[in-house]
Amino acid sequence: MRKKAIVCVDDESIILDSLGEQIKNIFGDEYLYESAENAEEGLEVIEELAHEDVDVLVIVSDWLMPGKKGDxxxxxxxxxxxxIVKVMLTGQADEEAINNAIKNAELHAYISKPWSAGDLERVIKTGLSKIENKG
Structure with missing residues (x-):
C-alpha cells in the first residue's frame, strides 16, 4: 500500500511545528507529515514525495510568504x-486572492489565523473524504 502524506507550507517555523503537532494528534501515524518554508520548497517536497510513490493528499499553505504568494x-x-486537496491558512489573504485560488486551484477551504484544532481537523477530514469519494 502506498504511503500518504499531508504537506504544510508556511514561512514561520512555529506555525509549521504547531500544524505538525495538531495533524499528528488528529491522525497519528496514518499519514506522513512534511513541511516547507516557502512555495518553491513546497513544490520540491511534493515532487520528491511523488517520485518516492507517496500520495500527497492535502496541502495546507499560508498565503503571505516571501517570493510566491499562496494562491x-x-x-x-x-x-x-x-x-491534491488545497487549503489556505492565513490571516493576511485578501478576498481576491481567495477567489483566485477557488477559481484556479479548486481551493477546498480557507482557514483564518489564529485557527482552532477543531477547524483544522474538520477541513482536512472533509478534504480527505472528497478524495475518497472521487476514488
Missing part, C-alpha cells in the same frame, strides 16, 4: 497535481 503556489500545485 499562486496552490494554482501551480493544482496544474501539476490536480487531485
Amino acid at each position: 499562486e503556489f496552490l494554482i501551480e500545485v493544482h496544474k501539476k497535481f490536480p487531485r
Whole structure:
C-alpha cells in the first residue's frame, strides 16, 4: 500500500511545528507529515514525495510568504497535481486572492489565523473524504 502524506507550507517555523503537532494528534501515524518554508520548497517536497510513490493528499499553505504568494503556489500545485486537496491558512489573504485560488486551484477551504484544532481537523477530514469519494 502506498504511503500518504499531508504537506504544510508556511514561512514561520512555529506555525509549521504547531500544524505538525495538531495533524499528528488528529491522525497519528496514518499519514506522513512534511513541511516547507516557502512555495518553491513546497513544490520540491511534493515532487520528491511523488517520485518516492507517496500520495500527497492535502496541502495546507499560508498565503503571505516571501517570493510566491499562496494562491499562486496552490494554482501551480493544482496544474501539476490536480487531485491534491488545497487549503489556505492565513490571516493576511485578501478576498481576491481567495477567489483566485477557488477559481484556479479548486481551493477546498480557507482557514483564518489564529485557527482552532477543531477547524483544522474538520477541513482536512472533509478534504480527505472528497478524495475518497472521487476514488
